[in-house]
Amino acid sequence: MNILTGETGAGKSIIIDAIGVIIGERASSEYIRTGKQSSTVEAVFDCKNNDVAKLLEEYGIENEDNLLFIDREITVQGRSFCHINGKIVPASVLKRLGKHLIDIHGQHQHQSLLDSQNHLLLLDLLGSEDVVEAKKKVQDYYRQYRHLTKKIQDLEKNRTEFNRQKDRLKYEVDEIEKAVLKLDEDVLLEEEKQVLQNAEKIYQVLESSYNIIYRGEDTPSIIDNINKIISGFEEIQNFYRPICSHLDFLKNVLYEFEDLTSSIRVLRDSIEFDPQRLDEIQSRLELIDRLKSKYNMSIAELMEYKQQAATRLDEVYNIDEEIDNLKIKLKDVMSKLAEKATELHSLRVKIAAKLERDISRELKDLGMKNIKFSVNFTQQYDEHGIDIDNAKVRISEEGFDQVEFLISTNPGEPLKPLAKIISGGETSRIMLALKNIMAKVDNVPCLIFDEIDTGIGGRTAQIVGEKLSMVARSHQVLCVTHSPQIASLGDIHFLIKKQTIDGTTFTQVSELTGSERVNELARMLGGAKITDNTLAHAREMLELAKKIKNLKKA
Template structure:
């Protein structure tokens, strides 16, 4: 139930606070007084799109706030799941929307910033609104399925079906993408396999390029190495007057001298070590020289190998290590390609299982709809009879989305629903758009609302000029329907008809005033005498006569 509505800087409303109560709350007032602004404010609280055009001239933002009381545990569970319930008062929900001129609009529930989706999810369980355009929306057959499912109590089954269907479509899209990429995949797989084979065939090793470059320097200078080392060996130990021979002579003389002075012994030891080292060096160089015999093909082989590495570097990476890593990444991609066929087969199997599940669930939904449609038809026909349409009959037509393929389905199943009506006895059933007048549409809408409200847990129903196109006795019948509905939930009705206003439990008048040369909207709850005057005005026009007052008094008396 809405207990309080606050509006600030919205259109011609500067500041307005409206207290609403259980029962039938009626809003009346002259055309242009601001009733539609109040309805618009309520619509914003229900999640309608906001435009900064509605901000009052001179203000930077508009604010709408509603205080709701809740009784249903389902709504409370949603608030708790979203962590936006008021821990101090779980039975109260405060919704606030701020529409800023700079476009930075914000939505709060119990002081918590939320999305428009969360707002609609919460408030749709609190309030049901029938706007001035609802009867025209009734002409759109796409709305009829929603009403049948609400009446049949299969909304939960339908949402579950929608979840399966969303998964089914996602998998279908994924499978289509895989098939579309199959040709490209095959071409790329051939290309990658060539690259992979080329890298693997090279049998690269980390550091190989540096080793080859060093080997090539040696191979290209082999003769210089051979002749040079021979000369060094000769100078050290193989020729007359070689270094080893001279060191041996020096060692012999120093040993003779050390016999006269022992302090020369360390020097003798060092000289001996130098002779031995140089002799070893000469021996090692001789061995090295012996290895310098080369197969003429060795240089060509090394140069070809280095050329291959440099070719691979131009294609796959700046270093041998990068080429090796490239080979690994290509191998990984090829492995994924190898699983593509498996993935396709897995998806096709999963889609098949889902299709079977969807087909069964769609058939179950269709069965529930067909069973409840007969009850809905009878109930609406009875309601219309009580609204002075005794010869009118209502019928729900359920057909397949694709008559040729029963298994074709959409997010709500495989049914198409359209309401038909027969307004004259002996005539056939026709779609609402082809057979019902404006007044008849108003009554059909009210009949549907009256029936759906029984199955709907919302605690507040808003009717914005639902009585359009009717008058007299029919208007009184509508008023009695609204009064009956208000016995089960809060009803807020905006009306121009005195017959409806007379049945109010709480009568609020909307009127314009000029304050400081600015037009503003004001709302006041009427006393019994003020109600009499307002209903008389609605009956008589600009001049309220005693006759109009008497008529208004009689209407109030009849309304009880």
């Protein structure tokens, strides 16, 4: 718990403004010293936070051991330049990041708890694991609901188009199916066509070849001549050995020619001119070519297309049945979603009731006895929503609750949103009450309370200080105060004062320890004139504060 004190006009607001600049608040050229061209604010955060880590990753910023180095320069032209860990970023990134780093509680200052969009999240955080489990069930059914709804919408949207396609698909499937196509059939038929068209020529060549090799007519055949050569070689082989290898070669050649003549004979005898078969092939090729040209596809592609078209046709025939089945499933999912969302709502109502009691107790301790605090639940109605208690209600992954914290600061006044609170002191104390309750679940690590003591003193100021000290056990707290009771409970005390050097005014911040701190508390207690009594009172306050903090820790 860090206390910042100083006389009026010492520059406490400058420090708060500087922190606001760092977390993305409006940067005014008024913050620049007269005669200078720019002003720079720098800050270092030691922050281990998953939300911060995700943001840094989103913008490609290195996370250096959970340390954040942020600086922002403001120029007289009204421009500003922002850096996070050395990388330049827009001011909007600082604003997004700032929400996870600091809450400033003071009149007209940035306060996350005043934003109604955060109230549901804060309420759920108080519910701990029970709410997490209940929300998980809602989210599971919500995802099923969205999936089924979209699927039905897509099918219904496409049903007209499907029906329009039905006749065309049926015709195409029938046409390709009747053709009974076979893979590479056109290539094989074309080869057979060539044979039939040239049957006479083929037969003549084969017959002539057969005669030359085997059957010789006017002259001996090749086989006869080889046999004659073999006979001659056999007569001389016994007394002329070099001829033996050639004799073996000729015998092998003879065997090859005999096999060749056999094959030629089979081929020759298979050749016949069949005009009817040629007509059949021609007709078949014309059918295939027409289909290939019509669809601009090969036979393989036509066969695949037919399968796809048949599948599509099945979808067309079954679409109404599919939509009906999906609607039955959707009805069941909607019923379960409504049930789980209602259970989540009931759980939130119980948490809200406890929060209302706890806040009332806290505010009473803080001297705000007449304040009424309420958690207001509303739902958004939608004709396309889900039935909840005979009404069509819009549901999301968070359920159907819209939550806003309301408050009435004076008897007889109606409850209003927290953001409508006018008094800075009231706002800060209400925020302190909320923070004290939510200390264990609130993820914003640094809280700044600016003049939380406005309009209070004595015992109430003491209680405010004690509660700030409690919050400081789980958060870093910076508190600007004029109250000695609150200041005495700080763990670290800083003095803010103005100093003029060579005609130029500076605001200085220095840490107070020992007698310096006693003197500052005495000044806050007794004003400009410090007496031995006020010094003794200041020491007594510090001793009492030490005991209170030790007791709270115990």
